[in-house]
Amino acid sequence: MTGPEPSRGPGAALVGIVLVSHSAPVAESVAELARGLAAGGPLSPVAAAGGTAADGLGTSAERIVAAAREVDRGAGVALLADLGSSVLTVKALLLDDELPPGSRLVDAPFVEGAVAAVVAASSGLPLGEVASAATEAYAYRKT
Known part of the structure; x- marks a missing residue:
């Protein structure tokens, strides 16, 4: 699901x-890490949605929806x-329209992509452009 791209400028909303x-x-x-490396001006809202509702390893749809709304x-x-x-x-x-309008899954490496996105x-x-920046992190070479 994608929505219209916002205009840039003072007071414009930032991508979450x-x-x-x-x-x-x-x-x-x-x-x-991503917040720290992006610091120095207005900071995009960032939320972590990790683990299960019982604080174990896994994925929680409820935590993802709550983080996206936040x-x-x-x-x-x-x-x-x-992963997985x-x-x-x-x-x-996304298929069930449970995330806010304009939500997008970005295909990017988790750490490098997160920093680039933020x-x-x-x-x-x-x-x-946020999605493109995160995806371009696949090209970051370490050698």
């Missing part, structure tokens, strides 16, 4: 970011998922 992991501590740590400011929500059932759960929520969103870029 949701980090979906099988582990609550992993999602929270990646969110903290960060939704009307400019879209980019969701990055770590977290991806499938986000896809199912930096891009905090710069005021629209959802499509």
